[in-house]
Amino acid sequence: MSDLIHTPHSASYSSVFQFSIRNPRFNNTSASRRPIAIITPITVSQVQSAVLCSRRHGLQVRVRSGGHDFEGMSYISSAPSQPFLLIDLINLRNVTVDVPTKSAWVQAGAVLGELYHSIASASGTLAFPAGICPSVGVGGHISGGGYGMLLRKYGMAADNVLDARLVDAEGRILDRAGMGEDVFWAIRGGGGNTYGVVVSWKVKLVPVPRRVTGFKVSKTSEGSLTKVIQRYQHVVDKLPDDLMIMLTLSKGQTIIQAEFLGLYLGETESLLTVMKQSFPELELTEEGCTEMSWIESALYCAGYPKNTSYDELLNSRNSSSLQFAKLKAKSDYVQRPLPVRALQGIWRSFDQVEAGPPLVQMVPHGGRMSRISNSSIPYPHRSGNIYKIQYFASWFGEDKKVEKRHLHWINGLYRFMTPYVSNNPRGAYPNSRDLDLGVNDPVGRTSYKQARVWGEQYFKHNFERLARVKAAIDPSNFFRNEQSVPPFVRMTTGRV
Numbered sequence: 001m002s003d004l005i006h007t008p009h010s011a012s013y014s015s016v017f018q019f020s021i022r023n024p025r026f027n028n029t030s031a032s033r034r035p036i037a038i039i040t041p042i043t044v045s046q047v048q049s050a051v052l053c054s055r056r057h058g059l060q061v062r063v064r065s066g067g068h069d070f071e072g073m074s075y076i077s078s079a080p081s082q083p084f085l086l087i088d089l090i091n092l093r094n095v096t097v098d099v100p101t102k103s104a105w106v107q108a109g110a111v112l113g114e115l116y117h118s119i120a121s122a123s124g125t126l127a128f129p130a131g132i133c134p135s136v137g138v139g140g141h142i143s144g145g146g147y148g149m150l151l152r153k154y155g156m157a158a159d160n161v162l163d164a165r166l167v168d169a170e171g172r173i174l175d176r177a178g179m180g181e182d183v184f185w186a187i188r189g190g191g192g193n194t195y196g197v198v199v200s201w202k203v204k205l206v207p208v209p210r211r212v213t214g215f216k217v218s219k220t221s222e223g224s225l226t227k228v229i230q231r232y233q234h235v236v237d238k239l240p241d242d243l244m245i246m247l248t249l250s251k252g253q254t255i256i257q258a259e260f261l262g263l264y265l266g267e268t269e270s271l272l273t274v275m276k277q278s279f280p281e282l283e284l285t286e287e288g289c290t291e292m293s294w295i296e297s298a299l300y301c302a303g304y305p306k307n308t309s310y311d312e313l314l315n316s317r318n319s320s321s322l323q324f325a326k327l328k329a330k331s332d333y334v335q336r337p338l339p340v341r342a343l344q345g346i347w348r349s350f351d352q353v354e355a356g357p358p359l360v361q362m363v364p365h366g367g368r369m370s371r372i373s374n375s376s377i378p379y380p381h382r383s384g385n386i387y388k389i390q391y392f393a394s395w396f397g398e399d400k401k402v403e404k405r406h407l408h409w410i411n412g413l414y415r416f417m418t419p420y421v422s423n424n425p426r427g428a429y430p431n432s433r434d435l436d437l438g439v440n441d442p443v444g445r446t447s448y449k450q451a452r453v454w455g456e457q458y459f460k461h462n463f464e465r466l467a468r469v470k471a472a473i474d475p476s477n478f479f480r481n482e483q484s485v486p487p488f489v490r491m492t493t494g495r496v
Helices: 013-019 044-056 112-121 137-141 182-189 223-234 268-278 294-301 312-317 339-348 369-370 402-415 448-457 462-473
Strands: 037-039 060-064 085-088 096-097 105-106 159-165 199-203 210-221 243-250 256-264 289-292 324-335 357-365 387-395
Touching: 013 037, 037 387, 044 085, 044 159, 044 199, 105 112, 105 289, 112 137, 112 294, 112 312, 137 199, 159 182, 182 462, 210 223, 210 268, 210 294, 223 243, 223 256, 223 339, 243 312, 243 339, 268 289, 289 294, 294 312, 294 462, 324 402, 339 402, 387 402, 448 462
Parallel strands: 037 085, 060 085
Antiparallel strands: 096 105, 105 199, 159 199, 210 256, 210 289, 243 256, 243 357, 324 387, 357 387
16 A cells, blocks of 8 residues: 555655646645645545545545646645645556447546557557647546647547546446436536546547648748738638647747648648648648658657657656646637737737747637537537637746746736637636636635636536536535536525
8 A cells, every 4th residue: 555645754755746747836835735645546446445535534635647737736725724635546547449339448547648559559540539748637638628639620538528437425436327417518528626536538539541641830920920820810710620720829039930730631632722722821832741640640749759659659648847847828719810919919928028938829619619519518619719729828947036927928918818809708728727717715615606707717608507517416515626616506595
């Protein structure tokens, strides 16, 4: 058991705590915000035991898979008076692919790179529509939605879940039939650490051609960048479902830089025909295209060097947190093309940050995303959205003045973008958690009405259903964090 339980007095505690942290902002967290113990179970029964033991002793529980958590809520707490146990799923990472049924069971502690490797080892024509970054944990990714380069063709990761195994607050192991359709609906995008511990997912694998085409086109503000982006905004959600083009904006030494990252589920010749008809302003050429297998495209889009073996994906988890920048993120949804004055405002904002270049990323919707109901799963941002836009502030070092400048930048840009993005409510992506939107009471007394302040930004009209599901599966609000869905409780006065 000493290999599974890590306390602050054990030599392994700090290394286990820090190993999966992907946002070094939380590496040096004070002792009062860290777990009193970390459990690294190797069996589902040990997850059950950890849940039951925690309840018996009045402890809260946090659950971590890959550690890509913008606000650190999966492994730290803002309530020093509420001691908690961290269940780190790092050892629950088995993947079983069933090619004939085009499905796979994946344990929640696996990272996307491990899942992709298993799929590619079993088939050259199957894939899973999830994220670009291979070190992201499957558990957290699916619990908040999950998007990647197959988004417009097949929807989100959470759209492609067939079954799951959940340990609830009573320590029961529930599959889809056992938990019921309402809970199964809620866990697919309704946020982690809210309804129980999902220990494994059964996912639907999707067909892909043996050869796909990738491209990366760079533009700068010294050329016709504004014109290209304006055209991009008008066509990117209307392109064929087989084509996805993400856009990342950053600042070089003196100019604005833009990278258009594209993936087409087909060959170069067909792609060039589509681009010539729909987006000639990008000036994509045959020389700028690379044909490859789907698994090679996963490496390509993640930024691996050319000819990297896909076996490298098995090392995705081993990246040290020291390699990552400290990070703060925010998100919005754009429903009308940004006018030139908005783009110019983004350019001007970049000049406010000297070190650690800020990023703005546009993730197109449309395609399959527009044909899935807003209430199919908790993720509601479907038809009517051209793209999701994300803002990233990143920096290195311990200088608080540097941190303050970057936070000032991202908060200022977020305010500036208010007239140009969705409203009533202003949308936000559940997997880009942002505590600036609002936080729960640290001891679990937040009402549904109070939580609506942030909850409806993530889930819109689906938030009430999530709260009702929470009341059914976890009425005591045992599983909770700073932005978990509280149970819907109607008082005798009619208030909630």
